[in-house]
Amino acid sequence: MNIRALTAALAATIVLPMGVAKATDLEVTHWWTSGGEAAAVAELAKAFNASGNNWVDGAIAGSGSTARPIMISRITGGDPMGATQFNHGRQAQELVEAGLMRDLTEVAEKGNWKEVIKPASLLDSCTIDGKIYCAPINIHSWQWLWLSNAAFEQAGVPVPKDWHEFVAAAPKLREAGIQPLALGGQAWQSGGLFDTLVLALGGKEVYESVYVDKDADVAAGPEMAKVFEAAAQAREMAAGSNVQDWNQATNLVITGKAGGQVMGDWAQGEFQIAGQVAGEDYSCLPGLGISPYIATGGDAFYFPVLDDEEKSKAQDVLAETMLDPKTQVAFNLKKGSLPVRGDVDLASVNDCMKKGLDIVAKGNALTSTDQALSADSQKQKEDLMTEFFSSTSLSPEDAQKRFADIISSAD
Template identity: 35%
Template sequence: MNVTRLSSTLTLVGLLATASAAHAQTVDVQQYWTSSSESKAMNTIADAYKARGGKWIDSPSADFDSAIAAATSRIAGGEPPSAVLMTPNAALRDLAAAGQLRDFNDLAETGGWQKVMAPLIWDKLNVDGKLVALPVGIHADNWIWYSKSLFDELKLEEPKSIDDMFAVADKLKAAGHIAFAVGGEPWQEVSILTDFILALGGPDYWNELFVKRDPDALKSPILPKAFELYRKVSTYADPASPGRSWNDTTNLVITGKAGMQFMGDWARGEFLAAGLTAGKEFGCFLTPSEKPAYAVIVDVFAFPLNADDDRIKGQTFLAETVMDPAVETKIAAVKGSVPSRLDVDTSSLDACAAKGVSMLATPGKAVNSAYVALAGDLNGQLTDLATQFWTDPSMPADTAIETLSGILQSQ
């Protein structure tokens, strides 16, 4: 054996390995996607990033609040993550206002990103004229999912109106099934209430109430009707509902134990992860309305300012990865979301995703979900109100509306 040649070869390999590590373009991602479909979606992004030569460090948290707390703590401690999974709510705006987030105006201009996004989505990503977040999927939280096997067994048709929906619920209950699978967590409960407000009022009323917070909107007969329907759903909840996670609740529909579930279209990812097909084993419809709307929630990456050159390059690399149309399509296929870019080929997406794409692209149909439209403290108060009304059958709708008025007019 030629020891000199071997030694030279090993030295060269070591130098190459060192060079590769130095140009790995590292990204450290603080995120909270933990369900089966969410994990697949995050892995889709990570795999695409690593396939381009980047180094991915995963920093998972148990939930959204934990992820934001961890990220802000790391920022304050001088060791910020490269990217934080979040939504474009008050926390994002606060970080941007404090000058803690990198903006991507330069990449956006080069890539023409504004031209390929719906205005509602683009506006969410910008703070004071700076693009401070990038979308990783568009969701709507006013969907209802149903078991095709139970519907077929009982010869039930997909509801076209709210009255139809409750008639179907009564037949499911009479047959011994859970009519509405509800996870008894505050955020799951409040979304049912807001679904009804949006369904009854449509986009225009919704914007008057939650975006403009017009006092006259609080006097509408829409609100007492919405609270009435919300309470009616509570009467169908099963005894195991309190505290149940959203994905465990979705599993009741997947396994045919429950007929329907109010839930955002991240639930679609759970059906897909279980090997089910939209239109075959499960169905979907937006909360029935004469004035259809699409209550948008956007998952985004925000990019805290970093001093390390490798991580700055990693941020750019990740930005280019998530804005790649092919990657967007792959994320949507496993997460249940629809792509944020309007120029993405959606022909391969299923029937439920196609409905979402159509609504997002139709002017006037997409609105900010209540979670996005209201500041964090107002969201918390609205959620507390919804929980109180859900758990206390003696609370009059008039009292609830008076409380809601105080919340919306407090700022």
């Protein structure tokens, strides 16, 4: 027997671990690229790689509004990835209806997703015609005001307890050379700020009448007029931010250059990366300190149909891994979001996460605008808010009229 034959014979007797023998590369696209987000993604990759497969990271710099068209183009153009991020809601509905996304019902039934995922609305957003097409991975809420304790100390005013105190403190912050409100230039940021004002200042009934019931009369009414007046105040407070990305705006708060930021709970990841402690270095006010409600959305992963049996099996493993209790805790602690499972150990959560969990436990979690509005209606609203927050030439009254028109034809 020659050396080559002997080597082949010896290799044939070696038993490889099952996971390694079936290792499969799976590209996963997402738009999580900030420091806190990257740390959270690393937890997902580590858990999936531990299964013997290989996470191939397909991060797309920018935001969801930048990444989604690229993801959709690849899927519809015949170059699908193994898994891709979308927000909870209707962003992938047309792809599902076109038969381009895998049915995960069998995986979901095996993992008892209907029993463990809370609130149930998260899984409902993944369900079309009774079949489950995505794996919810976290609960995010937009309705948070993040405050720099150091900035208010420098300005000589107490850390605000609610939005009204924050607005009242803005002149003192300006006098101290501190930006009152940090706001990035991306459309979704001004849109999210506005929606937060709707729920916090308009209340639950107004929020649901406008976004869930699509009531144009309420959108044009006096309660929403108050919201637009507050938005004009926010516009004045945000003047001079001069940043583009959301995490750049968060960094202004972290460094004490800005007093506060209205941003989703994913901002917590940035504070944690910076070594700041909730309740000491920064404060967080869910519902802007006014409303006991938050609108829960978040992120989910969809799995495009692939003409590759091994990759399809790896997709199932990834979906299962994302919903594993340990993965849920590790990922969400880094991400700043809440786990979608109601049966995980949350002993290590921080002060802000406890506040969010308490609101969800009380049943005060409402439908997010991503779930209530189509992507087209969301885009129209975001375009309006971008124009409103970028120029004082658009009055609150005129903006409200245009907003009511959008709601009247929203779907």
